[in-house]
Amino acid sequence: IKNPNGYKQQVPNKPEPPPAPPFPHSSSLLNLQLITREVGLELYEDMALGRSFKDMCAQMYDKGKVFGYVHLYNGQEAVSTGFIKLLKQSDSIVSAYRCHVHALSKGVPARALMSELFGKTTGCCRGQGGSMHMFSKEHNLLGGFAFIGEGIPVATGAAFYSKYRRDVLKEKCDDVALAFFGDGTCNNGQFFECLNMAALWKLPIVFVVQNNLWAMNTSQLRATSDPEIWKKGPAFGMPGIHVDGMDVLKVREVAKEAIGRARRGEGPTLVECEAYLLRGHSVLDPDEPPDRGM
């Protein structure tokens, strides 16, 4: 494939699938999903763009052009593509610091993102935000937050706005909000506060967990009393779904269901996508922590 810079890049090898999870999936899915060639190409292009963008980020970081903190997304592209390609422009997404590929999927031009990382005024935030604070009003990308969990209430607020527009301002609005965050965030208080309020007020939001089994460099199993994150949905009165986050077609099917629920006003959903991160937590972290090898 040719990436936007014009030089050829080897098609990356399909990563080794993680070992079968020890717990049952809470929803059954068809293994074969029929999609059109056009859709297939769109999904593939988006994932390939995400991968090549992050690889370039890492290269530019090594050259000193990009500095500070950079968090790669290699391996989790199916989650971003699977969900965001189902959204309209007016739907909103919020992420934490690992936000570049979400921005790309939502339509923020790669040039504007890379300029932002370089600290240039042509960046999407004029160089004022940086790697962890990508915002685009035009594409309804509401950040880019450095603290884990920070984005979840903000996304819940965007969903609140959508409902307020319908119910109070009496305007037509079926916009949904998506919050992307990791497994480590699922131990944070704000996560639970928002699961509660989103279910209580039936807000049009999907909570998307990108579970790579590592919270920074600490194994999820050492930090979480019950590592089956999808189970935390029903505890708050919403469906909890577990899906293989490295299969874009499976993710897309689950996403259709969850986003459809939100649009119809049926309330929030918690989706746990297990997807490995092929690189470290950030470019400064080792790709292979000592006891990795689940």
Place this chain on the structure above:
Amino acid sequence: MLGVIRHKALSGGVVSSLANGQSMQRIIPGIGFLSKSFSSGAKEMTVREALNSALDEEMSADPKVFLMGEEVGEYQGAYKISKGLLEKYGPERVLDTPITEAGFTGIGIGAAYYGLRPVVEFMTFNFSMQAIDHIINSAAKSNYMSAGQLSVPMVFRGPNGAAAGVGAQHSQCYASWYASCPGLKVLSPYSSEDARGLLKAAIRDPDPVVFLENELLYGESFPVSAEALDSSFTLPIGKAKIEREGKHVTITAFSKMVGYALKAADILSKEGISAEVINLRSIRPLDRNTINASVRKTNRLVTVEEGFPQHGVGAEICTSVIEESFEYLDAPVERIAGADVPMPYAANLERMAVPQIEDIVRAAKRACYRSVPMAAAA
């Protein structure tokens, strides 16, 4: 007869009405007071009523304004500030939230990104610490981080500072913490007119505003002018008010301490010291011009605040004056603040931990060299 009443108004009437914190009539002295004594009276309003009416009017004028917080709806507000609003505007605009400050403050920010105007109530500002990450990192900084794409037109309001016997975790003043952060505006009203005008301005402001009320002032009654009762009345953010003009020493204060400063000014005037009392109204942006102009006139400064002394509001005012009006100072700046200790519970200890009128009087006298300076007395 006119002359007699005028005389009364100018001498006796002035002092007693000033003790209530009433502003000086600037138009025609005497006539203003005349109309007060004859007409059905300037309306009196408690701070609680002022806040309630401001919220009511702003919610009525703009459907995007909504209120959320604990007990604001069915309970009519923990301090009854939002009384009647649920009935009038419904549960979609007056939201009773669970006790989850971090969560609901963040929700307010997400909604504000899209142009809604949340008014988030903290039962006291001590609980804002549970949400301070969102107030600072999401609300204050978003406009900058997004290079102007997103703004956060919301208000965080609630009682701030010491109450009565509520202990260390319910008594802190957060003015200096929030005022040090770029991206926030911080207001602190004293009188009912302040409360109405500043809250309306805060709700209409396109940026996040921290609105620090005071529980002990809610029940206090102040006269309000007809102008202040108008629904379009707002006060400018960033302008202090000279509550009482004076010649010998400037006293700055905000919130409850304004009342104390005015009483201290009365006591000082009997001893021949004419104190100018400035009601800051706006902690950030601080009205440095008004403060400095006053110090250039009086040459002496006493700053008063309830909060902890280190890195407090008084420290910033002192520095501003030294930077801009150093040659005009005839005495070191006197800083009155709360005691450098977590607020005690016992009533007598609490009284000692918060500035009292005698402390302000003593400090003003020190600034006027009427008593031994603190360093020499140590």
